[in-house]
Amino acid sequence: MSSFPENATVNNPPPSSGKWKWIALILLLPAGALLCCCGGGITVFMGAMSQVKSSETYTEALRRAKADPDVQELLGEPITDGYLLQSNYRTTNGIGEMTIESPLSGSKGTATLKVRAGNQERAWKYFELEVRSPGGKVIDLRTDAEKGIGPGEN
Numbered sequence: 001m002s003s004f005p006e007n008a009t010v011n012n013p014p015p016s017s018g019k020w021k022w023i024a025l026i027l028l029l030p031a032g033a034l035l036c037c038c039g040g041g042i043t044v045f046m047g048a049m050s051q052v053k054s055s056e057t058y059t060e061a062l063r064r065a066k067a068d069p070d071v072q073e074l075l076g077e078p079i080t081d082g083y084l085l086q087s088n089y090r091t092t093n094g095i096g097e098m099t100i101e102s103p104l105s106g107s108k109g110t111a112t113l114k115v116r117a118g119n120q121e122r123a124w125k126y127f128e129l130e131v132r133s134p135g136g137k138v139i140d141l142r143t144d145a146e147k148g149i150g151p152g153e154n
Contacts, residue, residue, distance in 0.1 A: 053085070057098050057124055061115045064129065064141040065104060071131050071139055075106030081113070095120045104131065 053059075065071050066079045082103030089098045100115040116128035126146050131139045140147070 053081075055098070057115060057117050058087075058100055058102070060124075061100070061113060061126075061129055061141070062102075065113050065131055068131075068139065068141055071104075071111075071141075072106075074109065074131070074133055074137065074139065075104060075111055076108030077106055079104055079106045110134065 062081055071079065082105065085100060085102040087098065087100045089096060091097075095118060097118045098115070100113070102113045102115075104111045104113050111131045111133045114128055114130050114132060115126070117124045117126045119125070126142050129141045129146070131141065
């Protein structure tokens, strides 16, 4: 025996029109496209930063900055480079030129590592390789040969 009266009617909800599925699709599709574009842009950006930071020019400049006693005195130790840097590379008639500006920091303060170097046939020459403090102090990290100074000409 059923607990429902015989003359009772069952009201089933009307079938879904599918309208909400279209609204969700219209809202989620642009959001997904935006996420893909931003994710792709971030991937390209991080790849470019990684490529510059692993370049011979940058790794040598950073090595010299960390090893220089004047830079150690200015910044304190340990000296670390910042993640974001500015760089530019161009080639004209087979001669490449790279410029880099990277933040440096240590226990005593911050500075900027500035590099301008050129290469021809894979040999890099530093035209500018210096650490600049916010107060205006400049420490040149080039060797005497790179500066064009002969023995005893300081």
